[in-house]
Amino acid sequence: MINDANALELFRFADPVQSVTLQIACDAPMVAGEERYYAAEISVESGFINGTVGLHISDADLDEWGQCLDALEADEGAERPPGGRSAWLSVVAEDPLEVTVHDSPSTQIAVQIPVDVPAGWLEDNRLRLEHVRKAIAKRRSDAMR
Numbered sequence: 001m002i003n004d005a006n007a008l009e010l011f012r013f014a015d016p017v018q019s020v021t022l023q024i025a026c027d028a029p030m031v032a033g034e035e036r037y038y039a040a041e042i043s044v045e046s047g048f049i050n051g052t053v054g055l056h057i058s059d060a061d062l063d064e065w066g067q068c069l070d071a072l073e074a075d076e077g078a079e080r081p082p083g084g085r086s087a088w089l090s091v092v093a094e095d096p097l098e099v100t101v102h103d104s105p106s107t108q109i110a111v112q113i114p115v116d117v118p119a120g121w122l123e124d125n126r127l128r129l130e131h132v133r134k135a136i137a138k139r140r141s142d143a144m145r
Contacts, residue, residue: 002039002054008132010040010057010065011125013091013099015116018046020099022089024057026135035059038136042087042101044111051111053103055086059136066129073122 007023014021022042029036037056044051061081068078072093079090087106092098096116103109 002041007041008135009128010062010132011128013097013113013115013117013121015096015118018044018048018113018115020044020089020101020113020115022057024132026132026139029136030056042089044101044113046113049111051101053087053101053106055081055088057081062129062133062136066126069122069126069129 002023002025006025006027008026010022010024012021013019020042022040024038024040026038029038031037035058037058040055040057041052042055058081065080068080068091071078072091075093077090077092079088081088087101087103090100090102092100096114098112098114100110100112
């Protein structure tokens with residue numbers, strides 16, 4: 001579990017009944033070679049099921065999430081981060097939006113949540129991504145001092 005005090009929401013797909021969110025801890029990344037990985041959690045909340053699965057998000061995953069938002073704006077599907085490494089998410093741009101959280105390779109359980117997203121959801125998620133990028137850049141800059 002990540003510490004909510006150090007976490008920012010990277011994305012939120014929500015309606016009044018259910019939601020799928022991803023929080024990312026922007027402090028203290030794990031470093032592997034030149035890549036940094038940030039602890040994160042995907043949370044599903046609904047009247048039927050509530051759950052959380054952990055994963056790690058890299059700087060490259062953040063770039064790819066921006067591309068996923070572009071794909072969703074074009075009414076295409078999106079998957080991120082790449083399946084097989086950790087838990088991952090797939091989104092089908094339908095009405096309602098179909099969000100599937102995959103806990104792979106751990107339990108191999110997948111949960112599909114239809115979300116009737118409100119107007120402005122795409123812009124809101126772009127702002128969340130930018131906020132996370134700025135927070136990571138600031139913490140990286142502060143650590144170099």
